[in-house]
Amino acid sequence: MTETHTTPDLAQAVGDELPFLRRYARALTGSQKTGDHYAAATLEALLVDQGDFRQDLGPRAALFRAFHRIWVSSGAPVEDEPGEGGAESQAQLRLSRLTPNTREALLLHSVEGFQTSEIAAILDVDREEASELLSIARREMSGDIRGRVMVIEDEAIIAMDITAIVESMGHSVTGNARTRNEAVALARKDPPDMILADIQLADKSSGIDAVKDILDEIGDVPVVFITAFPERLLTGERSEPAFLITKPYSEDQVLSAVSQAMFFTSTETLLNG
Template structure:
């Protein structure tokens, strides 16, 4: 099997990580493209002492690290709004802490693997993750709309949201109900399933809502392949069911990290 064939199954997920890290599909994909170009240019430098997924993320980390992320992604005069928003927060939280949070909570790496990827000792990863969550939670607050037709899952999500100090505007189980609730009480964040109670689509519900106003969205689904298609647009934040609570907490923290309505004064 060629190196390209080994890496192909992992590309949608490194793209997800890149989007979550940068806040935009444009910037995230630019880093992934640079990562693949580096691998093609020097395949002999690809880490072969670890599994292909870990090697791919390691190469991405090297590209990301070379871009001076201490001051954010360099987007020039056309820097995306989420990156400008992030500048208000980056002074308060280090990129390494955010990387540790995303690699463990969203991407599912062990503390040992995350330590290898970001170049720290394994015990430090746990500290970095705790620091990141604490600081992001301190800076952000939102009212959250939950679009989920499974009562137990909806209750679990509501508990997670409230445990993080956020409010819940409501729980919707159909497309029409979701749109009506969003119009009645505008949320600052949406958590959305894809398949809803009346066979309507959470994707369509989100499209209807976004046609009225901008709001960060996290999709939580058992069918990630329906969204990770490689076509534009793809969701910046996507969680696969069954999920870990830590994964949802990390995604909420990152989504609000880039949201203008929660920028600290």
């Protein structure tokens, strides 16, 4: 195959959407390293053959479709990584029990905001099948793991909304903390199975630092971060959260992120920034 070079327009389009592809890839695999591996493979494939980039779909859907061609051809949705204690192996076992393509469809819709027709194009299925995949995903994910969730959020109305969504899924909420110190104290008093954290807190402290302190004390638990500025975190310059919800969020985004985070018993977070 003859090597080609990307056009400036294509390079710009891919560059603009790359942080969100990395977010999606990491949520899909539960690992920044594995997710970035697939994202990089997608870029390499596009450098060789721009025909994989469907211009008629729009830049974002076209990039995600190219990613899925790599993803499907690999046949390895989650990889074991040395030193991670087999967490990905446990996740792989749980994922193997789900209907194929359901998690992909749910993440594409709930977290990345794609419409059913776009999901169909990305996954290379018809629209009816894409719609059915979303329905199956919601049923399968809603019947999975239950746990105790801690909320770190400084805005009372948002905290109440998140709590209601989490409790509607069958999880219990240990409480809400507004600052880093409150969060650490709450976790010591009532250790959670999962954390859902805003990044900028009431006293200008950081939800990232609060989570780091908590995980240092209680060990790894799944984490979902919420931020109005995801592009500031999705830079590839340091460790990143596997599950990242963008404000303003939808109920579907919270449902999807919380359900999928529970699949992974160990979630890397922003600990080295």
